Amino acid sequence: MSTRYSPTVRRRRLSHEIKRRRLQARMTLDEAAKTAEIARTTVSNIESGEKKRPQVNEIKALLDAYQIEDEREREEILTLCRQSRERGWWARYKDVLRGSKYIGFETEASMISNWEPLVVPGLLQIPEYVELLAKTALVRDPTEIQRMVDARMERQKILREEPPELCAVFGEAALLALTEHPDVLHRQVEHLIQMAEGTSPTTLQMAPATRLNPGSAGGFAIMDFPTTVDPPVVFLETDTDGLYLEHPEEVARYRTLLGHLRVIALTPEETVERLHKMIS
Secondary structure (H helix, E strand, O other): OOOOOOHHHHHHHHHHHHHHHHHHOOOOHHHHHHHHOOOHHHHHHHHHOOOOOOOHHHHHHHHHHOOOOOHHHHHHHHHHHHHHOOOOHHHHHOOOOOOHHHHHHHHHOOEEEEEEOOOOOHHHOOHHHHHHHHHHOOOOOHHHHHHHHHHHHHHHHHHOOOOOEEEEEEEOHHHHOOOOOHHHHHHHHHHHHHHHHOOOOEEEEEEOOOOOOOOOOOOEEEEEOOOOOOOOEEEEEOOOOEEEEOOHHHHHHHHHHHHHHHHHOOOHHHHHHHHHHHOO
8 A cells, every 4th residue: 555645635535535424424514514513614615625624623523423433434534634634745845836736636646647748747857957947937036946946856756656657648849849958958858768768657658749639728637546535636737726627527538638649649669769869
């Protein structure tokens, strides 16, 4: 069993479990709130995941209201509550991270499928590339740039510690844009080759710039988790944080889109061959 866990995922699981127990008890939100003697909005926010740091005494009160008496079952749910209240490492970088919720999901994912049309996928970026992206985004403060690099390198630790299966599909344009920075291009391509040929479960596919593809609308990531208790999530990046899609039909739509992109892209073997040619 993985020792990696994310407060974000545990909070979502807690929400699911608490709502399931209420429905099993055949109680409305009003009835649950009255029986547990806590505010209705509190019960609703716990079930929706809006309450970021649920209180253990609140969860105990709800379990009592739903007549959950099995000690093992109660302790498992209370453990979820305690874990959901912890702060992930990314809290230290909230000043330079936009997608902290995304990182929370990514930390516990067992499989990450990523499409990026214009940039190298984040888990595969080298420090020099992160620095270049920051400067391109008009970040001028050297301290802020370094914190962005440090946060990205911290995020990449999941590829070394119980790595998830990573399927990264990206546009060739991400590398062609580096032609004016040949040193960065060379080191970034070397790193991609190393990841593709290494022992970690990483699959790379590059979509040639000369081919039209159905992913021009923007990048996305599909995250799957080790158990069926945690449903998959699709992440769509925006200028602030992002959109998170969980409805089965929405997830299926993006799985289909990723499948089409993988067909259009070079195969993993062709991708590595193309990468070698770029720096030969």
